[in-house]
Amino acid sequence: MTDEATKREVKTLYVAEAEDGIRLDRWFRRRWPHLSNIQVQKMARSGQIRVDGARIKPEGRLTAGAAVRVPPIPDPVVRAPGEHQALSPADVAFARSLVLYEDDLVIALNKPWGLAVQGGTKTTRHVDRLLSAWGEGMERPRLVHRLDRDTSGVLLLGKGPEAAKRLAGAFARRQAKKTYWALVIGLPKPTAGQIDLALKKTGINDYEIMRPADTKENGAEPAETAYALISHAGQRASWLALRPFTGRTHQLRAHMKAIGHPILGDPKYGDETSAELSGPLKLQLHARRIELDHPSGGKLIVEAPISPEMRAGFQHFGFDEGEAEADPFAGVRRMR
Template structure:
């Protein structure tokens, strides 16, 4: 058993992120299991994965076996930058790339960027996108910027807008989805989220605001704003409403996904974080960023529009 003193670099960091960096080579699922079991302690007390650490805290870490360094270490990689300054970096993340390693993924955006920027003294994810989702991803280059931006996300001071193509004819009058979500696991032990009744004590209120942009080829292109940032929120809300996102491998229409892959060569999920607005952590100015639809998504819309 070892006691780890939290330094200035860990001030304000979530416990799970602190441990994932400390215990490199330990599977992410095992790290979360250690937290849930109470084997990890902060200042001698139990703590949750989302506990915020402060400089000077003491974290008790049980002995764990760290895997040998993988031959598939993260290769250095830069991603298309939408905005960058001394405080933050915003990139246009491609679909199919995880934001970080863990749960069967050797490495993700953050590991590749750190390898590409060995001189960077600090680089952390401000928020997350699903591996299958493309679009705007924000990273902090200073601890102060990370805390400021994460506070905005928690206080709902940011604006997040997603483009989603769904199967079916979305009713134009349905503009607000206010349904609680419950996180769990499926039969394979993978994370799975579902809609539950409002009285469920473990559920989280989740609000998505939907606007029809275009109807094309038996599908509907939507703009979705999220008033709450729950895990898989948009995917679960839209699927529960009977209009799953095209290409969604977890909550989607698997037969139609397979047909789209076979007949149209479209093998990804059509969910794209296209707009992000927030207050700059240093200047306080409102920053509005846009990421256009990826070429494969735009091409699919054009192909569907030509169907008769």
């Protein structure tokens, strides 16, 4: 591509009022759902993306009216017909076995523990690759949000760019009501409340961790989580419902650690006491329920049955799924 052609494709777009405070990477993913996080990060870190003439980090937040320099956006990868057969028949069957709900615009998967949502240097089997089970090009579903590798539960996909844009927009505007189940050490007091504690990412690559930070600290991001006790095993462990009002990396894990009740089976945010209580248990965190507007109108509510890893925790502590309300946060609002 010539320099002249590149210049012609550079655009300046303005941040809408309703988008005030949105992260740069999410702003890009809302408009171009086919972009990967890695692509957005590369464009930002190389200076191809600028806001009001200045460089910005992928996690930087935009203000209403800001001018965003948008470099040429790569087209979606369109593979040759039948190329999705690079997936083995077993992989195709596995991908389709995860479906909780599917219609013309939406797919909801029950993502298992240990399966990454997107690939990386050492990750070749992940949800994004498995989406080829539905076809390529316009037939290929699009990711609209993420779950940690070791978090199981509901993962939504959009069929087609318009559906993906609307779903991603609902997450970006924090209109999606997400309910997680978690088993934590101890018994929180009070047994229900809200955590308003900014978080900051430290470390690099696999050693990245979110820690509490002052809101004025450079790189700190506001983070809010509501929690409610569902049941408890004496003072040893509790089954909590968690609702993140913001979407920071590892937010629930970092917030529970911060209040002294780390999630069981968490090698990154746990401590010696929780590790001893966890024993062989894997991360006890499950995306149980999502409620949001369906792209075609009406409400979409999807629930995911717990994973075998989470069931092991329930059995160990004697919890019964029937004890939980459908939405333990009905009427709960953000603190600010």
